[in-house]
Amino acid sequence: MGYAQLVIGPAGSGKSTYCSSLYQHCTAVGRRIDIVNLDPAAENFDYPVSVDIRELVNLDEVMEDFNLGPNGGLICCMEFLEENLDDWLAEELESFMDDDYLVFDCPGQIELFSHVPVLKNFVDHLKRKNFNVCAVYLLDSQFITDITKFISGCMACLSAMVQLELPHINILSKMDLVTNKKKLEDYLNPEPQVLLSELNQHMAPQFEKLNRALIELNPFVRSCRFNCFNRESRGLNLDHVMVHDGLPLEDVGIGGNYAPFQIFYKFFRSYLIFFLTRFKI
Ligand SMILES: Nc1nc2c(ncn2[C@@H]2O[C@H](COP(=O)(O)OP(=O)(O)OP(=O)(O)O)[C@@H](O)[C@H]2O)c(=O)[nH]1
Numbered sequence: 001m002g003y004a005q006l007v008i009g010p011a012g013s014g015k016s017t018y019c020s021s022l023y024q025h026c027t028a029v030g031r032r033i034d035i036v037n038l039d040p041a042a043e044n045f046d047y048p049v050s051v052d053i054r055e056l057v058n059l060d061e062v063m064e065d066f067n068l069g070p071n072g073g074l075i076c077c078m079e080f081l082e083e084n085l086d087d088w089l090a091e092e093l094e095s096f097m098d099d100d101y102l103v104f105d106c107p108g109q110i111e112l113f114s115h116v117p118v119l120k121n122f123v124d125h126l127k128r129k130n131f132n133v134c135a136v137y138l139l140d141s142q143f144i145t146d147i148t149k150f151i152s153g154c155m156a157c158l159s160a161m162v163q164l165e166l167p168h169i170n171i172l173s174k175m176d177l178v179t180n181k182k183k184l185e186d187y188l189n190p191e192p193q194v195l196l197s198e199l200n201q202h203m204a205p206q207f208e209k210l211n212r213a214l215i216e217l218n219p220f221v222r223s224c225r226f227n228c229f230n231r232e233s234r235g236l237n238l239d240h241v242m243v244h245d246g247l248p249l250e251d252v253g254i255g256g257n258y259a260p261f262q263i264f265y266k267f268f269r270s271y272l273i274f275f276l277t278r279f280k281i
């Protein structure tokens with residue numbers, strides 16, 4: 001059985017920097033990891049790249065050939081990767097041993113973990129190849145400067161969790177940039193009622209019912225738990241995020257059973273759509 005970590009999160013959230021810190025950490029403790037670049041648009045790396053999607057597909061050529069912009073081009077590249085899972089990727093993965101630990105540095109297009117099924121199919125492929133996979137979701141610490149930003153960041157995390165159905169670890173990145181550390185605890189393991197009252201304070205009264213429904217959604221509140229990280233890796237023991245090789249994942253994120261999440265998520269989505277159409281927001 002091999003081990004894999006999918007590093008995801010919005011554009012610029014610090015995924016590649018995190019991969020590089022993880023690489024340095026593992027080198028320092030004498031543990032081997034291999035980093036796979038899955039971002040066809042990436043140019044510079046602070047870590048040695050073991051497998052590179054750019055050897056399979058070239059973003060500039062795709063944009064030119066199909067007359068696409070950078071985001072459309074990237075999705076097209078990822079779909080090409082999906083078509084080549086059984087040959088190109090399978091061949092690349094063959095060289096890794098049973099106990100190897102792979103870290104996938106993913107592109108930041110939010111579509112990839114909201115509704116485009118490419119990453120999900122990619123994960124399923126890894127599982128079929130006997131990899132034990134977890135997702136590490138990075139969210140920029142600027143999301144905690146304001147409760148409404150924080151909630152939208154958490155909803156994006158939840159969307160990735162529900163899509164990928166993987167053991168999931170949330171990490172707030174760039175913690176060195178947080179100036180007001182006083183309220184940090186409130187965000188790392190938030191109390192639902194505190195979130196609710198802050199949301200109500202920051203939003204117009206017509207949102208109160210929606211805010212309550214959101215906070216009462218237990219899985220949603222659970223998705224709001226975060227670890228901290230900055231590029232000097234202070235504040236997060238990086239061993240913690242590699243814990244899924246053998247230890248119970250429930251300790252670090254959400255465990256394997258996603259059925260309740262999906263039911264809640266679907267319920268919440270219909271509630272949101274109903275609310276938005278009913279009140280013409
Ligand atoms: N201050 C500070 N800046 C950081 C930290 N981590 C990353 N950055 C900066 O944030 C920017 C984006 O970092 P990347 O690691 O390239 O982010 P990414 O998520 O890989 O970006 P994409 O691949 O383009 O989606 C860079 O300028 C980094 O130097 C951190 O811990 N602290």
Ligand SMILES: [Mg+2]
Nearest residue numbers: 015016039042
């Ligand atoms: Mg990157």
